[in-house]
Amino acid sequence: MARLIKLEALSPHKIEPGSFPADKPIFICTCGLSNKMPFCDGTHKAAREHEKPGELCIYAKDGKTVLERRPDTHPPEAR
Numbered sequence: 001m002a003r004l005i006k007l008e009a010l011s012p013h014k015i016e017p018g019s020f021p022a023d024k025p026i027f028i029c030t031c032g033l034s035n036k037m038p039f040c041d042g043t044h045k046a047a048r049e050h051e052k053p054g055e056l057c058i059y060a061k062d063g064k065t066v067l068e069r070r071p072d073t074h075p076p077e078a079r
């Protein structure tokens, strides 16, 4: 499973100290599909639902619609 993400941001997302409650867990997006970067917004569920091993998915801007599927010619190295 893999996905192609086009990133256009040219600056970091600033998180101010105290801008979120410290008594709750914070989930940082690692799938690249969140619309509320750097935080997870649950969009990763689309990846779980749509992606298959050995496949590279290209998503629409909504992060949920698969526009194209390609063979993943650069699979991750053994971990």
Ligand code: FES
Pocket: 028, 029, 030, 031, 032, 033, 034, 039, 040, 041, 042, 043, 044, 045
């Ligand atoms: S990990 Fe990316 S939206 Fe949840």
